[in-house]
Amino acid sequence: MNAPVDALVAGLLAGYGVAIPFGAISVLVVALTARTSFRVGAGAGLGVAVADGLYAGVAVVGGTALAAVIKPAAGPLRLLAVAILLLLATRTVVQAIRQHRGRAAPARDGQGLNTPGRAFGAVLALTLLNPTTILYFGALILGRQASAPFTPTDAGIFVAAVLAASASWQLVVAGSGSLLGRLLASPRGRLGTALVSSALIVLLALRLLLAD
Incomplete structure (x- = not known):
């Protein structure tokens, strides 16, 4: 697989991997759509996608700057990055199982977010406050830059693919309608999306x- 295609595939996988779990933010996006309009829900969903893209960009820029420094420790750093990603995957499943058993925290209802701009800004801020996202992209890029660094072009493709994947999923969530929204927000729906x-x-x- 050539480098640009590899960057595209990695970005799409990373974007969907971080976006698909149906947590409180996803419930908020569905609730906003149901209470107001698709435009408001889409604004909220794009706020999530932009936050994911920003975090991916920060991780790529930081990883590129450190590429030469971390190259001598490529093997151990790659193993560390793999371990962090596996821990995040495990954490996602454990949290979903706890929610499935009825211990989920109540989701915010988004009162006052009645325009696309307000919804975008508020949900962007909420998503940026999630430290797991930067840990996720940081581990992914750290391991990649230690072994097979992205070129500037590949880095741009990766970030664009993350943004596109996250945005496409969030728009599906926003446009899901009440029936699919209730299905995805149910304990089984959350468990299923967490497993994916x-x-x-x-x-x-x-x-x-x-x-390689």
């Missing part, structure tokens, strides 16, 4: 582990 997300993260870890 964890599988994608494990696949990313394996790709990183087996990278």
